Amino acid sequence: MTQGALSIDGLSVHFGGLQALRGVSAEITPGSVHGLLGPNGSGKTTLLNAVCGFVRSTGRVCLDGVSLTRAPAYVRARSGLLRTFQSPKLVPDLTVEELLRVGEHPRGFRPWWLVTALPLRDSRARKSGQQRALATLDLLGLDGSLLAVPIRDLSQGVLKMVDIARALMADPKVLLLDEPSSGMSEAEIARLRGHILELARRGTTLLLVEHNLPLVRAVCDRVTVLNLGEQLTSGPTADVLTRPEVVEAFLGVGADGSVPNAVQEQPGGGP
Numbered sequence: 001m002t003q004g005a006l007s008i009d010g011l012s013v014h015f016g017g018l019q020a021l022r023g024v025s026a027e028i029t030p031g032s033v034h035g036l037l038g039p040n041g042s043g044k045t046t047l048l049n050a051v052c053g054f055v056r057s058t059g060r061v062c063l064d065g066v067s068l069t070r071a072p073a074y075v076r077a078r079s080g081l082l083r084t085f086q087s088p089k090l091v092p093d094l095t096v097e098e099l100l101r102v103g104e105h106p107r108g109f110r111p112w113w114l115v116t117a118l119p120l121r122d123s124r125a126r127k128s129g130q131q132r133a134l135a136t137l138d139l140l141g142l143d144g145s146l147l148a149v150p151i152r153d154l155s156q157g158v159l160k161m162v163d164i165a166r167a168l169m170a171d172p173k174v175l176l177l178d179e180p181s182s183g184m185s186e187a188e189i190a191r192l193r194g195h196i197l198e199l200a201r202r203g204t205t206l207l208l209v210e211h212n213l214p215l216v217r218a219v220c221d222r223v224t225v226l227n228l229g230e231q232l233t234s235g236p237t238a239d240v241l242t243r244p245e246v247v248e249a250f251l252g253v254g255a256d257g258s259v260p261n262a263v264q265e266q267p268g269g270g271p
């Protein structure tokens with residue numbers, strides 16, 4: 001895997017009269033895990049969409065010092081900027097193998113229809129694609145027998161992991177994960193934690209949108225907190241999560257000024 005430094009500078013997004021993001025900046029160093037936190041509707045997914053080129057934005061996005069600001073989404077993906085989705089809308093009729101082969105295409109510049117619609121005539125290409133898919137599943141602790149399973153038959157937790165595998169097939173320099181733990185069991189979240197740390201150890205840079213604070217504490221080197229589309233604060237994880245403005249805006253403060261235990265420590269804790 002290759003390393004990538006992601007630089008986000010003054011990103012703003014408007015949806016008609018609504019300003020969903022106001023001048024958000026972050027420098028994400030190669031091989032680090034950067035958390036993106038904030039209450040519902042604070043602009044986290046919009047930031048990922050803007051970084052990937054899925055929505056129009058002002059500001060700058062650079063990968064390894066190269067500006068992608070004017071690049072369309074597919075060019076950003078080819079450059080090594082890949083993402084997963086909060087609720088993956090994957091084609092239910094595809095098998096996991098077919099999905100993962102589609103996931104490869106930003107890497108090989110092959111049109112998606114060539115990967116999906118034509119018979120896989122080249123047995124060598126098929127074999128190497130299959131081996132790559134198997135290796136990717138293995139990297140995420142998923143069984144190779146999943147390759148033949150249709151997407152529609154996957155549980156939500158496995159679907160989220162398969163969506164990560166789909167993104168990994170393109171060999172990302174920077175991987176943006178949008179609430180990967182939502183819909184996962186506690187056991188699946190524990191495994192996800194290990195896989196995120198392993199991806200970072202191998203050199204992938206990760207930007208992680210999450211509500212699960214124990215997961216954030218366990219994997220993130222630094223975090224940025226958004227509130228109402230603005231950057232509330234940013235810094236080392238342990239430091240930021242104890243700042244009073246973060247406790248108030250994100251964690252919620254009880255009537256007596258205490259932080260509810262439920263959102264402090266429980267795996268599913270969110271605002």
Ligand SMILES: Nc1ncnc2c1ncn2[C@@H]1O[C@H](COP(=O)(O)OP(=O)(O)OP(=O)(O)O)[C@@H](O)[C@H]1O
Binds near residue numbers: 020040043
């Ligand atoms: N395509 C869109 N058109 C209009 N408004 C949008 C669009 N996408 C997002 N918004 C609005 O932008 C704001 C930020 O939404 P966003 O989904 O980025 O928040 P979020 O922090 O990811 O929330 P959550 O934690 O619930 O996923 C919200 O007010 C949302 O309603």
